[in-house]
Amino acid sequence: MIEVHTFTGPGFGENTYLAVCGGSPDAVVIDPGAAAAEVVRQIEHERLRVHAILITHAHLDHVEGISLLARHTRAPVALHPADRPLYDRAADQAATFGVTIEAPPAPDRALAHGDRIEFGGCALEVRHAPGHSPGHVIFHAPECRLAFVADVVFAGSIGRTDLPGGDYRRLMRSIREQVLTLPDDTRLFPGHGPETTVCRERVGNPFLIPHYGGELA
Numbered sequence: 001m002i003e004v005h006t007f008t009g010p011g012f013g014e015n016t017y018l019a020v021c022g023g024s025p026d027a028v029v030i031d032p033g034a035a036a037a038e039v040v041r042q043i044e045h046e047r048l049r050v051h052a053i054l055i056t057h058a059h060l061d062h063v064e065g066i067s068l069l070a071r072h073t074r075a076p077v078a079l080h081p082a083d084r085p086l087y088d089r090a091a092d093q094a095a096t097f098g099v100t101i102e103a104p105p106a107p108d109r110a111l112a113h114g115d116r117i118e119f120g121g122c123a124l125e126v127r128h129a130p131g132h133s134p135g136h137v138i139f140h141a142p143e144c145r146l147a148f149v150a151d152v153v154f155a156g157s158i159g160r161t162d163l164p165g166g167d168y169r170r171l172m173r174s175i176r177e178q179v180l181t182l183p184d185d186t187r188l189f190p191g192h193g194p195e196t197t198v199c200r201e202r203v204g205n206p207f208l209i210p211h212y213g214g215e216l217a
């Protein structure tokens with residue numbers, strides 16, 4: 001079973017997830033943002049072995065802690081190539097917010113839909129879910145009934161599509177095909193805000209329900 005530890009950073013309120021394969025030191029980190037230093041402390045305290053730094057998409061809030069984490073863990077960074085242009089401009093993204101960040105190291109692995117990332121006896125499957133950004137992926141653990149969905153869908157909301165490379169129709173299709181097809185009791189861990197489930201969003205998310213003016217994804 002995968003144990004999920006959530007670290008919410010200041011500023012953007014972005015969630016960095018530390019996923020540990022239960023009963024082992026094997027772990028992966030998803031989207032190291034502003035809370036990366038806290039994540040490093042926990043990794044060192046528990047002597048975890050970080051197999052990969054997995055990036056759902058390359059917006060600033062999801063990548064600003066990568067260099068710190070990569071330096072401490074020496075774990076490879078994995079990203080979908082369609083978000084590589086955004087990733088390479090991480091420092092410029094930061095400049096538009098008036099902040100400076102250490103540019104993240106070049107990714108070590110290009111993710112593709114259907115890839116499987118193994119750590120200890122646990123595994124995450126990659127699902128390409130573009131719309132919020134072109135290379136957005138989600139990480140799904142079918143055996144554990146959980147998925148890291150980042151900025152595709154939130155508890156009661158959906159990802160914004162007004163940023164460069166955003167596409168509302170693609171986002172709705174991604175939610176319909178890559179999220180709502182998961183079993184109803186699948187726990188969803190978003191990039192911002194609290195965790196939710198597939199069922200809760202299917203029946204209660206106003207952006208997805210025609211009754212409230214949303215579009216049934």
Ligand SMILES: [Zn+2]
Binds near residue numbers: 059132151
């Ligand atoms: Zn984003």
Ligand SMILES: [Zn+2]
Binds near residue numbers: 014062151191192
């Ligand atoms: Zn975000």
